[in-house]
Amino acid sequence: MxxxxxxxxxxxxxxxxxxxxxxxxxxxxxxxxxxxxxxxxxxxxxxxxxxxxxxxxxxxxxxxxxxxxxxxxxxxxxxxxxxxxxxxxxxxxxxxxxxxxxxxxxxxxxxxxxxxxxxxxxxxWTRFMPSIDEVRRMLHEDILGEIQMVNATFGFKPPYDPQARLFNPELGGGTLLDIGIYPIQLAFMVYGQKPDSFLTTAYIGATGVDERTGIIFNYSGGRMATINTAFTMQLSNDATIYGTNGYLHLHAPFWHTSTMTLSLTGQDPKLISKPLIGFGYTHEIMEVHTCLDAGQTESQWMPLDETIAIMETMDALRAQWGVVYPQEK
Structure with a gap:
């Protein structure tokens, strides 16, 4: 039952x-x-x-x-x-x-x-969508070969309101926590680890939060992930995973996509369609139920230790930018 x-x-x-x-x-x-x-x-x-x-x-x-x-x-x-x-x-x-x-x-x-x-x-929610299930399958089967680069952007231009959630430091404003988490978690999922090091720069707005960022994650063997976020302009909002056999393009918006294009060396590009149920939150809801049914206290696809590692990485990025929330002072 x-x-x-x-x-x-x-x-x-x-x-x-x-x-x-x-x-x-x-x-x-x-x-x-x-x-x-x-x-x-x-x-x-x-x-x-x-x-x-x-x-x-x-x-x-x-x-x-x-x-x-x-x-x-x-x-x-x-x-x-x-x-x-x-x-x-x-x-x-x-x-x-x-x-x-x-x-x-x-x-x-x-x-x-x-x-x-x-x-x-x-x-x-991205972690539980059918398109990302397919990405994990391709990575597991080495369809793309050795992954050497991940590119992802997330940016848009909301109305500027210093008291609004996106810009107010007291509410955890800035691109990093609100939208930067999406390309960052993608890099974590693809490479299966924290970056060994990173390079980064950010534009800090009048309220003291990051309004535009550039991030490069470095991994062993010259592998990397490049990330851009913005509240000051519209970005392409897509992502691409590059390997030695070809690349996979996650169509915009990549964190909520139902379509991807697989381009392997010597083959015609292949459009992959993975429809969502509803708006897409359904898939993480079903994952919660699956875990509870099994008596599990965390998801294998979004494990708690990885949540901590992502937060540690975002802390390190903010430290380099000099972004400190009032609750941390």
Missing amino acids: TKTYRWGILSTGKIAHKFVQDLKLVPEAQVVAVGSRNQASADEFADLYNIPHRHSSYEALVADPDVDVIYIATPHAMHYDNSLLCLNAGKHVLCEQAFTLNAQQAREVIALARQKNLFIMDAI
């Missing part, structure tokens, strides 16, 4: 709406509760999606006995406190990326989850 998992939604922002819309497409998922910082917001969200339990605080949400798993959809700077709140209430957690502000916070959250034997995962 298929088990149904009862989800609670912590926060009612834009991404929470998209997530719940996809949650409704997963037969084993039931959205039973939402928590906001005020009753009106919780009620409005719950009315949209026919959610029975509407809580006017996050504390009330995590205390709801009918909730099995909580999706955290707050800004980056709140993830640490929100995760601890959920775990201390005995709830499994899917926490939106970036997992925390820094590696120390990530270590503390993960230590608590392990202590309590609860599932927690960094919600890097």
Whole structure:
């Protein structure tokens, strides 16, 4: 008999709406509760999606006995406190990326989850999409040969508002935590390790956060990954993995793609299509269910030690740029 998992939604922002819309497409998922910082917001969200339990605080949400798993959809700077709140209430957690502000916070959250034997995962939805399943298969079978280079960009130009989430350091603003995580995690997945060293530069805007970055990760044997992020201009938002046998181009937006082109030496390019279910959050939701069904407290495709390693790498990048969040001072 298929088990149904009862989800609670912590926060009612834009991404929470998209997530719940996809949650409704997963037969084993039931959205039973939402928590906001005020009753009106919780009620409005719950009315949209026919959610029975509407809580006017996050504390009330995590205390709801009918909730099995909580999706955290707050800004980056709140993830640490929100995760601890959920775990201390005995709830499994899917926490939106970036997992925390820094590696120390990530270590503390993960230590608590392990202590309590609860599932927690960094919600890097890209890792669970059918296209990335195909990338992993190609890497495992050495279709591209030895991988020598990864290129990835993620950039767009939002309206400038120093108080908004993207630019406000108190909310963990800057490109690195918001969108830089996507090309960085791709490099981690392809090479299976932290970079041995890196070169980087960044443009730091008026609020003190990174608005444009260039990053080169270096690995043994001259292998590398080049990454660009921006809030000041539109980038191509694609990614390419280059090997000695050819290359694989992940079409834009690469972190949410359903199409890729495989170009092997001496062969015609091949278009690969891997459709998404819904908007794409469905795949990470199903991974949470798969892990819980198996009694696992972490995903093999987004392991917790890798989450810490990614945060450590982002800490090192910020240190070189001189970006420090108020919570770290």
